[in-house]
Amino acid sequence: MTALDFxxxxxxxxxxxxxxxxERVDSLGEQITKDYLHSEKLLLLGLLxxxxxxxxxLMRQIRRPLTLDFMSISSYSGSESTGFVxxxxxxxxxxxxxxxxxIDDIIDSGYTIHTIRKLLMDxxxxxxxxxxxxxxxxxxxxxxQIDYCGFQIPDHFVVGxxxxxxxxxxxxxxxxxxxxxxxxxxx
Ligand code: IMP
Ligand code: MG
Numbered sequence: 001m002t003a004l005d006f007x008x009x010x011x012x013x014x015x016x017x018x019x020x021x022x023e024r025v026d027s028l029g030e031q032i033t034k035d036y037l038h039s040e041k042l043l044l045l046g047l048l049x050x051x052x053x054x055x056x057x058l059m060r061q062i063r064r065p066l067t068l069d070f071m072s073i074s075s076y077s078g079s080e081s082t083g084f085v086x087x088x089x090x091x092x093x094x095x096x097x098x099x100x101x102x103i104d105d106i107i108d109s110g111y112t113i114h115t116i117r118k119l120l121m122d123x124x125x126x127x128x129x130x131x132x133x134x135x136x137x138x139x140x141x142x143x144x145q146i147d148y149c150g151f152q153i154p155d156h157f158v159v160g161x162x163x164x165x166x167x168x169x170x171x172x173x174x175x176x177x178x179x180x181x182x183x184x185x186x187x
Pocket of ligand 1: 047050075104105106107108109110111112113156157158159163164165
């Protein structure tokens with residue numbers, strides 16, 4: 001499959017193929033299965049909407065009983081961070097006593113995870129780990145521990161496999177860079 005199979009005119013380069021993603025998600029699932037062998041209260045907490053594709057694939061590779069919950073967060077507009085994190089919708093379950101894995105699509109400055117992590121710690125989970133599909137490590141502004149990471153990527157704005165630019169591109173089955181010049185021209 002080529003990028004041309006999808007009608008988006010802003011796709012730059014293909015960075016991570018569908019096959020590479022699948023292999024990495026399988027091994028993350030195996031690792032999490034091992035790490036939580038003794039947990040009976042495992043909760044995957046996904047940040048909407050970017051983490052949805054990753055989370056639904058990952059959960060099927062975790063061979064443990066688990067439950068799901070979600071928080072809806074806004075921090076980005078287009079390809080620019082707005083610099084603050086807004087909670088549009090909070091998680092519904094009580095996380096006190098649960099082993100929580102916070103799941104996001106990509107970590108950039110780190111502010112989102114840093115802010116949400118602090119908030120969740122006040123809610124007394126038994127444990128709290130962070131799992132991200134992608135990490136733009138050179139953009140980091142705050143010190144963060146990331147427990148599970150799919151891929152470290154260079155500083156490109158990317159779309160696909162759940163990630164978007166202004167809500168577009170989430171349905172691409174691979175990760176591609178955005179050609180920002182083309183995107184701005186055709187906006
Ligand atoms: P942070 O707070 O700067 O770490 O931003 C993290 C959030 O920004 C992610 O959850 C994404 O929603 C969004 N984001 C950052 N970089 C990208 C990108 O390259 N493509 C799509 N979304 C991104
Ligand atoms: Mg996000």
